[in-house]
Amino acid sequence: MAKVSCRKAFTSTLEEIAAHDQSIYMVCTDSRGSVTASNFAKKLPNQFIEVGIAEQNAVGIAAGLASVGNNVFVAGPACFLTARSYEQIKVDVAYNRLNVKIVGVSAGVSYGPLGGTHTALHDFAGMRALPNIQIFAPSDHVQTAFITKYLANNYGPAYMRTGRGDVEGVYPQNEGFDIHKAKMVQDGTHATIIACGEMVYLAKMAAEGLAAEGIFVRVLDMFCLKPFDKDAIIKAARETKAILTIEEHSIHGGLGELVCATVSQFCPVPVKIMGFPDEEYKIGSSPELFKYYGFTPKGIAHNVKKLVNNDFIY
Secondary structure (H helix, E strand, O other), rough: OOOHHHHHHHHHHHHHHHHOOOEEEEEEEOOOHOOOOOOHHHHHHHHHEEEOOOHHHHHHHHHHHHHHOEEEEEEEEEEHHHOHHHHHHHHHHHHOOOOOEEEEOOOOOHHHHHHHOEEOOOHHHHHOOOOEEEEEEEOOHHHHHHHHHHHHHHOOOEEEEEOEEOOOOOOOOOOOOOOOOOOEEOOOOOEEEOOOOOHHHHHHHHHHHOOOOOOOOOEOOOOOEOOOHHHHHHHHHHHOEEEEEEEEEEEEOOOOHHHHHOOOOOOOOEEEEEEOOOOOOOOOOOOHHHHOOOHOOOOOOEEEEHHHHOOOOO
C-alpha cells in the first residue's frame, strides 16, 4: 500500500463534505500548511476562518459558531491546541456539549527536531479527563477518512489527532469500521498487542515477524480511546493472558493506563505499557525517536517475547 498522510486525508475528506454542507466550518491557527488546508480555504472561503497563532481564540470562535448551529472543525498543531487552549476546550466545548471537533495534527513527536515545546505526548491524558468528548487516533489515511466522515455527520465534541508525515497503510481502501469498537488487525492466542495511531502498523509488522517464530499475537487497533471498547480488552485478557500496549504518548494517562485500569478491575493479567517515559525527551526526527525508544517491530517483538515468557520484573 502507498504511504499517505493522515492530515491530508482529513482535509481532503472534509473539503468534499463541506462543499455540500454550508454548516461545516474549518478554523485554523496559522496552520494552513500543517493542516494542508490551502485548497479548502481557496475553494470554500466563506467556510474557512484563519485566526493566526491564537489557539484559545480559535476554540472560542469555533464554540461561538457551533452555538448557532454550525458544525465546526478547529485544526492546528496538537501540541498547541491541546495545551494552550485546554481551558477553552474544557469550558466552551466539552462542558457545553457543542458541535466542535478539535483536530490536532503533527501529534506525538512529529515535530521532534523542534524539541519538547512541540511534542504532543500529553493530549490523550488531558482530553480523557474532560466530559462529553470523544477521542480518536487513526492509524492510516483510510481510517482517518472514515472518522472524518463520522465526525462531520454526528453531533458532539470530539478530538482527533494525526501525525505529520506520510504513513504506511494498514487497511485497504473502503475498509469499514465500527466507530466505537476496536478493530482486530489480526488474531492470535499467545498475547495481545493493543495499539493506536501510527503504532498500529509497527504492531502489525512485529506480529507478522513473531508468527514466523511460532508466536501468534492478536493485534487490536484501539483507534477510539473515548468511549473505548472495554469488551475487546477483557476478551483479549481472557483469551491471550498477556497484553502489550503501544502509543505515541506519555506512559501516563493514555492508552496503556486505560487498558491497565480495565484489566485490573475485570480480568487481571500481565500488562506492559510501551510509551514515552517520564523524562525530558530526546530531540530528533520521528524515525530516530521511535528507534531510540524502542518503537520498532524488533523492539515490540522483544517485549512480546518477555511477556510470553513472563520475564518482566514487576
